[in-house]
Amino acid sequence: MLKIIDISKTFNPGTINAKTAISHLSLDVAKGDFITIIGANGAGKSTLFNAIAGSFYTDEGRILLEGKDVTLVSEHKRAKYIGRLFQDPMKGSAPGMSIEENMSLAAGKGGWLSHVSKADKAEFRERLALLEMGLENRMQQPVGLLSGGQRQALTLMMATYNPPKLLLLDEHTAALDPGTAEKVINLTKQIVEENHLTCLMITHNMQSALELGNRTIMMNSGNIILDVKGEERDRLQVSDLLEKFKTAAGKELDNDRMLLV
Numbered sequence: 001m002l003k004i005i006d007i008s009k010t011f012n013p014g015t016i017n018a019k020t021a022i023s024h025l026s027l028d029v030a031k032g033d034f035i036t037i038i039g040a041n042g043a044g045k046s047t048l049f050n051a052i053a054g055s056f057y058t059d060e061g062r063i064l065l066e067g068k069d070v071t072l073v074s075e076h077k078r079a080k081y082i083g084r085l086f087q088d089p090m091k092g093s094a095p096g097m098s099i100e101e102n103m104s105l106a107a108g109k110g111g112w113l114s115h116v117s118k119a120d121k122a123e124f125r126e127r128l129a130l131l132e133m134g135l136e137n138r139m140q141q142p143v144g145l146l147s148g149g150q151r152q153a154l155t156l157m158m159a160t161y162n163p164p165k166l167l168l169l170d171e172h173t174a175a176l177d178p179g180t181a182e183k184v185i186n187l188t189k190q191i192v193e194e195n196h197l198t199c200l201m202i203t204h205n206m207q208s209a210l211e212l213g214n215r216t217i218m219m220n221s222g223n224i225i226l227d228v229k230g231e232e233r234d235r236l237q238v239s240d241l242l243e244k245f246k247t248a249a250g251k252e253l254d255n256d257r258m259l260l261v
Contacts, residue, residue, distance in 0.1 A: 001032075001065070001165075002063075003062075004025060004027040004052070004063055005026055007026075007060065007062070009021050009051060022047050022048060022222040023221070029198060034197075034199045034212065034214055035213055035217055036208065036210075036213050037219060038206055038209045038217070038219070039219035039220055040253060044221070044223070045170075045202045046170055052168060053078055053079070054073060057071070066165060081165040081166065083164035084170065085152070085169050086170050087170055088175060089175060089176070092155035092158065098139065099128070099135055099141055100116060102143050103157075104120065106157070106161040106162070107161055124136075127161070131150075131153045132183075133149075133153060147180075148175060149180030149183065152172060152175075152180075153183070156184065157191075160191050165198065167192065167197050168201075169188065169202065172188075173185055185212070189212065199213070206238045209241075214230075214233075215227070216236075218245060220245070220248070226244050226248055
């Protein structure tokens, strides 16, 4: 479904600030895979997502989506079939527009001046009710007035309104309080399963990385150092992940944010 072939990316090449963020990385993602991705800060996780989404072109290598080479396809064109959520709940929706207008944009029916039919409004309410946050009764409220959790749940709903070929979740619950984060994670599982989405999710929670989806990848220094699924993954504990990181990377995992979760 997604095939990444030997991609590399160096920022500020040829300067003292040169930084190789991804180094000869290859990855095959099957249709319907739900892959959790873990790694310390600077491991290259978000850079990998940026490469997939087309935020920049890689220095070398190829990226194929459903057999189509998208390596040189622009970000806005890839956005038609790649959904993405960020850590910041403020991204992914228009704060000055109402919930209804944001849903209209997600549905492909336009924004500010578009005509939303009664049938459209009914569908928006039905979908928003699934969030169990009462947003279906606040359709005219500006999105900028919502809490972080409400906005992130709305953004998830918008990103999957028309199910994308690929969903990228970049620590989309990291900025939320534990209770809200759990609610958004459960909603994520429900939407991914019901729509049979192919999903890559970056998380700092190592326990969640083992419990969610069907496959776990660990990154370090711009490459994949561990890729587990099936029975092998089912048997792993967080302590096993830490040991495997030490073996593969030759050092202890030094990231308090991950270790304290």
